Amino acid sequence: MGLVAAGHGGALARLRLTAISLSLLAGVTAFLLFLQFGAADGLDALDVVRAVLILISTLWLAWGAVGGLIGLTTRAKAPPRARPDTAISARVVILMPVYNEDPVATFSRVAAMDASLAATGVGADFHFAVLSDTRNEAIAQREAQWFARLVQDRAGLGRFFYRRRAQNTGKKAGNIEDFIQRSGAAYDFALILDADSLMEGATIVEMVRRMQAEPRLGLLQTLPRVIRARSRFGRAMQFSASFFSPVFARGLAMLQGETGPFWGHNALVRITAFAECCGLPELTGKPPFGGHVMSHDYVEAALLARGGWVVRLDDDLGGSYEEGPENIVDHAKRDRRWCQGNLQHGKIITGPGLRGWSRFVFAQGIMAYIAPLFWLGFILASITAPLLAPPLDYFPEPYWPFPVFPRNEASKAISLAIGVFGLLLLPKLLVALKAAVDGRARGFGGAGLAFGSTLAELAFSSVTAPILLLFATRSVFQVLMGRDGGWPTNNRGDGQLALPEAWAASHWIVTIGLTGLGATWAFAPMLLLWLLPVGIPMVLAPLVIVWSSRDGGSRLMGVPTEYAPAPVMDLQDQILTRWTCAPDTPAAEPSSPCALPPEAAFAHV
Amino acid sequence: MTAMMPQLWGADGVPMTGVAESLVPDGAALIAGPCALPEAPLAMPRQILERPKGFWLGLRAAPRPDAAAPGTGN
Known part of the structure; x- marks a missing residue:
């Protein structure tokens, strides 16, 4: 703001x-x-x-x-706004980096955003550049085929560009950097997307106007809402991102001020500022701590701030969407990458000239991944404590004939537990209450349903939290032991998992859960009841993973885009239907989903 | 499909007859002609992110944050 x-x-x-x-x-x-x-x-x-x-x-x-x-x-202060009729004078390019993604789904998003931009009637000439880092030759061939279809469909010759790098040096950050070094001078602003990003044309135009109106603005970040989730896990994440995140993002925006965040996509950058400040070096040493900067977005935001540019999160901007993982395993894989990237920031946090708040943000990012270790350490220490405790001494005073019994301080432990649960639950309950009062809950099916969804999300996250805690803990240990997680492709399919897959991914969690509960029962039985809510989900991890990956169609956890899809989502659906079911669909297309509903086209890769 | 597609150009500037052929054999870049990125280079100097070894012991001076780091990466 x-x-x-x-x-x-x-x-x-x-x-x-x-x-x-x-x-x-x-x-x-x-x-x-x-x-x-x-x-x-x-x-x-x-x-x-x-x-x-x-x-x-x-x-x-x-x-x-x-x-x-x-x-x-x-309440968000109104950002510096240009008049709605302000002409777009800036040369703008929309960058879509892709890496082994399904080109049908990806390019249909490009087509939908182009159509949405055209519908705004601003008459500006926005360019699109598909920046491919795809390594899979079969997918690369499909990219070429479908890019041609995209160009033809949107009459995009001269506006749509495609290039594929021979080497994907520097991963996504290197991909963007390669574009700027090759073509950056041709544009003023670049809208950086992910392959699953989707944005309304009106939002893009408004962002460009805001950047034109504020010459100090180096980066403008939107708050992307998760869309098109189908599984229970995906819909819980989608509800959380749609219902809670805007409130937490506003808090974040208030605290960050002009040293705002960059989340790597759905953000507009001023190209000269980005080129001037964000050339990332390789860090000294070997991966996982050395080498390419993995979580480059945080670093780029810090570097822009170091260069004196304003980095802003405008949480009032709607029309910004992304998709999310559909199951716990895919979420954990993505989290593994983020964990390594955030821990790598330990090498940068003391970098010269950074703003104090940027350093604090790096510390927060590191803390986000090591915090579970403190909880786990507390649980382990609590199980161990009775073993190491000295025997009770009922006669601590010499020559005093009467026993001294320990004070009962259980009320302190109960107060502490209530406080911790309050910190976990209260903000979300207050968000639901405020949404009911200010009418925002209407978009989520009404106040009653929004409150029910909040309770369901709290229950769901209580069950999945211990499993995610162990995945995060394993990630931290893997990084600390020097294991590089690489750059796995994102799975964007329907994400349904079978029990053998879930078991393969989580049998070690079952072992830890059983061992932990067994040790508690043996050494600290008075803690067993307290630890059951943590231990049972661990023991049932494979079942929880399978169950949460299944179709989550329900009125609970409904979000506005399910009740009324955003216009750009409709546009994409129409394009997908036309592309995948038209008679001129490429004959060589191995997985043409003509017989499938449009959303199934997302499940190719 | 090929017949209805816009003409694409190979990296050597020769028009391609089939889209898949517009990928050079090693999978490197690609589509030239109107679909190629415009050539408008912009420098992107490497930034200094780390303190040099010995800095914390007072053995090395702090680097200037705006100084370009030695080129690495792409």
């Missing part, structure tokens, strides 16, 4: 200080409560360790909750 723009630096500093202070207060309170609980039977070293672990974990939870509360209690 340029929410707290220049001149409001004091307000921004106060807001950040307040947010950090509140989070610290929650963490320290948890720390003290746990110390009192632990001291009931005599304080030992393990109690202090556990108190520190709970301090860090609570601090992290509280930071997320405070972001949500800021989002709930603030």
